[in-house]
Amino acid sequence: MSAAEPRNGDREDLEGARSGQRRRPNGDAGAGAKTRAKTAADKRRAILDAGVRVFARQGFHACRVADIADEAGVAYGLVYHYFASKDEILDTLFLERWAIMLETIRQVDAQEIPAREKLAAIASFIIDSYTHNPDLMKVIIVEVTRAANSFGQTHLAQIRQAFTLISEIVTKAQADGEFKSQITAEFAAIAFYGAIEQVLTGWIFGLLPRGEEHYEQAKRLVVETICGGLDAPGGGS
């Protein structure tokens, strides 16, 4: 359950001895008016948001740190005040978003609804994530998966976590008789996620038509395709 939490501690050694932010001893920031800490946090966020746009537009490798600073409307050096490296910006974007996804999956799984509805909720969440912020999803799919190589084990552990959570949903449904057992839960999770990601990839590269009705249709079809093959033959509907 809380397996992801200890991993946060892994990153504390990222603070170098010389550069970078010191953790404020008492992080108590005033509420209401724009405090200094508040505007500082705004700048950090502005850099992250700019990173999303620039990475999506030019690609992680092709863009320069100066492009991110320009897009955010801050000085070049400020990027290095908030982040240790260009990589760390991408890391942060991925980990932020992925944590939200993992949390959503956990919440969905906690509900007392059929597995089919759980998968539908997960598919909806991911597709809504795309419609809400296509650039961010593009960056995560195109730049992070690609770099999972070079990036640390952290990313792979996070990705594995998502597959584990989904396959647990399938395993339980198989035990309940809602899903058949010929297909391993692990494989079902891979196929389910793979189908969704390919749909997003299709939209990202213009291989599939975009638009509200297509997004809604995709949500239905992912579940219909995957569950049509997972539903127990003798079962209800």
Next chain:
Amino acid sequence: MSAAEPRNGDREDLEGARSGQRRRPNGDAGAGAKTRAKTAADKRRAILDAGVRVFARQGFHACRVADIADEAGVAYGLVYHYFASKDEILDTLFLERWAIMLETIRQVDAQEIPAREKLAAIASFIIDSYTHNPDLMKVIIVEVTRAANSFGQTHLAQIRQAFTLISEIVTKAQADGEFKSQITAEFAAIAFYGAIEQVLTGWIFGLLPRGEEHYEQAKRLVVETICGGLDAPGGGS
């Protein structure tokens, strides 16, 4: 470790060419002897093969052209004698392999077998491609398919072609009543390919166990998962 290896064999092919090819008047090339054109083609191929290994190991962006030359055991400049740019090496690798895949899909489609078997044959081909040359498939998936952005429209057109061919198989099966029609053929093709690619990605990044039995199981499960949801409910096949 492997960086030092090519150094040792540096002069190897020079000596081999010299000893194997003495003066041959009247252009009478003995059988088995390497002609000039032949060894030239070999060098080109050596560079491509080295590219596969280096791209897979270090990633396209992270590696240097010098790494490819070293790995191939040729001089830096020779890479540019055969290829206009580093990009062109990757382009060539992708287009070569993708053309083979498109041709295979066309041949499979031409056979008079159920659509389910056609999809099984395609899944087998792709998975066999991975088992036969994991590095190449890794490069294609990680560096090209996911990065179609940065590369020209050629790549996207090729990728689209694959989806079109697969969805035509589904469309025909729907017309025949072998597959149900609730799921659009276009979407089915995306889900099918997405599931396969995600399985390969799992193997590439060590998220899924590798091994002969897993490869064979994956071939079965892809078809079982996707077709289980596509087979006409009442259909007799």
Next chain:
DNA sequence: GGGTGTTGACTGACTAGTCAATCTATTTCC
């Protein structure tokens, strides 16, 4: 006044691609 936030010119390291020279197989011509 002290400290955090902010600036942007600068540096040091790195690499894609060039090119002039050299080498070798093949062809030409006597």
Next chain:
DNA sequence: GGAAATAGATTGACTAGTCAGTCAACACCC
């Protein structure tokens, strides 16, 4: 047959440019 010429293959030092990350100084709020 063999010398000379040709065409293509091969070499690696070099150029020209890029860009991530540093740093010393300045701005501004508490």
